[in-house]
Amino acid sequence: MSIVSTESVNELASQLGVRAERGRRFAELTSLRVGGAIDWVLSPRDETAAAALVHELDQREIAWRPLGSGSNVLADDGEHHYVIVSLKELKANPVFNGNLVSVSAGYSLPRLCIDAARQGLSGIEGLNGIPGTVGGALWMNAGAYGQEIGTVVETVRVARDGRVIEIPGREILWNYRHTSFREGELVLGATLLLHPDNAENIRSRMEEAKEQRLATQPHGARSAGCFFKNAPASQIGTGKMIDDLGMKGTRRGGAIVSEKHANFIVTEGEFPAFQCSTCLCICFLDDMRERRRGRD
Secondary structure (H helix, E strand, O other), X not given: OOOOOHHXXXXXXXXXXXXXXXXXXXXXXXXXXXXXXXXXXXXXXXXXXXXXXXXXXXXXXXXXXXXXXXXXXXXXXXXXXXXXXXXXXXXXXXXXXXXXXXXXXXXXXXXXXXXXXXXXXXXXXXXXXXXXEHHHHHHXXXXXXXXXXXXXXXXXXXXXXXXXXXXXXXXXXXXXOEEOOOOOOEEEEEEEEOEEOOHHHHHHHHHHHHHHHHHHOOOOOEEEEEOOOOOOOOXXXXXXXXXXXXXXOOEEOOEEEOOOOOOEEEEOOOOOHXXXXXXXXXXXXXXXXXXXXXXX
């Protein structure tokens, strides 16, 4: 992939009033703190500017990819010759109207859960411990503690042909950690339909979930949350499977299987991304095969 033209990006950023940065690395922008250099990072100020930006990038045939808080991203160490469209500026305060709340993609998901609880609105408090943005949660249908964000989406806003388009939530397929959003489609925000409940009861459920997370997950460590999906047909979680294989604490360079929760890969120090991906993909599989042979 060729290097993105400096002249084209500068012209576009000036035209749309978008902040443009060069010299950033994925290691600076993701929770795992790994990943190589990016040609450009462009940060639109609101949903309208974001829709206009990706349309112009498409028109000029400039490759781009969205990025929120970077809490669920493993980028390689090579040079990334495309534009990152950062949605971190799309974080205007949510607008509450009865049981509805309109929120932009860059807004913090945990903060939204707290805001809703203060309003006495339930339906997303189980998501409070997911460290990411609303946009990322929508894209993957984030869920925890019996709740998924897709079940409360009234409408979702996406960028199409340079405009912000609102589509009904029922038109999206909300599957387990997967949705029907198309590759290359930018999610800008959503309106959620929650239901009223006693604010103290909601906060109590959030506190209970928080205590459970602190007891079972590597809080404060550099990670990207659970790395592997649970098998839909299995009654055993993936973390338990990895734990049963005796792999807690397994290390490959600076990448480690968490001692607290085996479905978390945590990182230490500075190290190349391939160590993390190797830890995830190749060495784990080899270890699993060897351990299974030992049991047969």
